[in-house]
Amino acid sequence: MKVAIEGCCHGELDAIYSEIQSLEQRNGYKVDVLLICGDFQAIRNYRDLQCMAVPDKYRQLGEFWKYYTGEKVAPVLTLVIGGNHEASSYFWELYHGGWIAPKIYFLGHAGCVQVNGIRIAGASGIFKPQDFRRGHYERVPYNHGTMRSIYHIREYNVRRLSLLSSPTVFLSHDWPQGIEHHGDLRYLLRRKPHFRDDVKKGILGSPPLMDLLHTLKPDWWFAAHLHCRFEARVMHGPPAQAESIGQSGSSVTAAGENPDEIAIEDGGGEGAGEAAGSERPRSTPAPEVANAADQTQPAAPVNPDEIMLDDEVEQVASPPPPPPPQRATRFVALDKCLPRRQFLEIVDIPEPAEHQSSVAGEQTAPVLSFDPEWLAVTRAFHSYMPTGPSQMMYPEESAAREAVEKELAWVKEHVKTTKVEECQAFVVTAPPPNPATDSGNPEQGQQPPHHPNPQTQAFCSMLEIENKIDPR
Template structure:
């Protein structure tokens, strides 16, 4: 897999067969600029002779259907504008490439709640949900919406529309419930988050990052830049790729899982250089390097020890077959460490690095979006622990949780995937886009919108035979949970 920047002059791929890879474009923050993003993809396709199969957007998508949705988006009034999504929602335009989206911290939170488990925001534009995992031609793509705030992390989903100043913000704060569910996944190929994983800056060129974003220094020194749950998930899931947005800058890193790199910066990270060329630069090396350092049996400073009764080997000596039993065989090489390539991208603005294109191994054919069986099993097993009150109920321990997921997976195979070709269930066979709220109109009131139950959520819950807590409880003319 290869990262390719939209700022580079890219040549058509010559080394890979086009039948074994798909081209995936990744966008940082969207901020309603869909036309500009699709336009940039079209330019790349023309200039480089490839076809982008899939677009991933890492939050702040702003799926605003009409002017009333703006009352559910936490931004200053000067940023409350309709944006480009409304015409895709209303059918005036169609996304030219399959687009997968997660939520950030500047969203029409009412619409994303209606599709809590995921669903089509518009034709060819799919929301992964507050947490989710799907497959595109067998490539597993998981994601978590929102940002981390410690005060809301352990709470249930108590917020109900119409949102007030506080709940308009807390509704997009990620909950421990979704981290628990995502942690039960086997390793996906790609993971999307809006927040950066906490500490990721130590695994890339930190010096360059601080040069470009000097106001990150204070948060980095305090250890509060990024999301602790996201780094925990990265360590647990160890995906090949992790993409983020939110901080409006491009940043690359490589996280090595296991071995001497665990928990620290890679050896190539410039921040660990002992040469200080800038007297104003802050040294952000970890204080625990000496306590957590790794040693190897043949590292520098180690003394060789001869076996009793043998002499040191002479590299020029010829060893006969019957003497080989006197020579100790070298130990087997350690297994290779897994790595996660991290990439954060900027928001969609001119002269910003907001888009990348990568190659990912995948079967040939047009992109097909399918539900992920393991995620379906996790959702079915954990739905009983989803709280729609402020207090979150206790979760099971990991062993019991995994046992429950395994039982649910057996149920999924027997009741959901039976008879499906290759064990794949296309999303479109379960969920179809429908306009639940009206599109924009000139005579819209400025009041917050009513709650619109989405048939895609009902269909998803029906598929898994789980309680629909997203639309429960409802009363005529009111949102869920209101009296």
């Protein structure tokens, strides 16, 4: 499946879709799905602008409202997560995920879905330690503090995501903390020298996201936020074998080295996939770690026609078993959508055999489905969802996983279909703008009221859980 990944959107949907169409025409393929790693800015009207934490000069209506009203339609299925510059009122209304416009789906504050069987999980927002262990207490109208804290990632969502089995793709806005040491750090600091102090202090990125990366071990991890393209590879395996691959494909960080050290061998700065505005060769695979068995003499060949006596069988040496393959997470961060920036990339991700997207050579529309395991996690952890300032006491991991297994059996029995379109349908909940008259209306300087979204109620009804987003 052809997957396009965008870094920070900043409302530039027209430019992003135009770049995708240009790549399709130039290379003769069709993109199946677009993933956007935050700062999407789903602004429905001028009042939504008052819920976005940006300087006044950046409070612009943008282009999303045309997709929201149907004046324009996304040319490709688009999945998005939230960043730190969002119309937070709209994303709260779809906390569990939902269609924010036709063919544009928000994964929620945390979520996991499937596209043709490929599991795609994501976490919205950025990490701030003072809010990580707080509840979801923010409500419109936001003040200066809550307008920002609402997009700070919570422990509740990290714990829920940690209960998933490995997804193929994970999306975040923040970088996982320490990911810079698994790539070409010298290249990164040449491009972004102001990162140097944070790297030295070990505070660049999000600590809980790095924990998630090591727990979930996805094949791909895509991020944005820091406005540059950066590639890394995290190897998952025994400490003696784990190593990291820089942008040139060479080993740059071995187990046991100081992760805060900046003096790292320079790499070539090349990456995988197709980046907008540049042609990039694929990185070379990681060199295999030498096995001790490789240093021994090869065993003598065994004659298949020889008759072996019982007491001779044990004397014939059998070849050593091959070492287990190492798993790796390929990390790619992308820039924001601006001319001559590396903001878009195309990668090929194989579909499971039972979810082929083409029939008799003809490409069919990708199918968006709920992930049954995530539905089970949602049911198992819903009673712990904090809607006040304080979080609740969470169960031990073993108990939480047992609860997920129990709820997965419930999901398989009671959820008759996992196709998203058969549960949730896009609905216009807030009035669209009238650019000719609204910009001068004093009321447009006010924050919007809360708009209950039928998609949230439909999701909660499907899982038979309380709708805590739209309390009666």
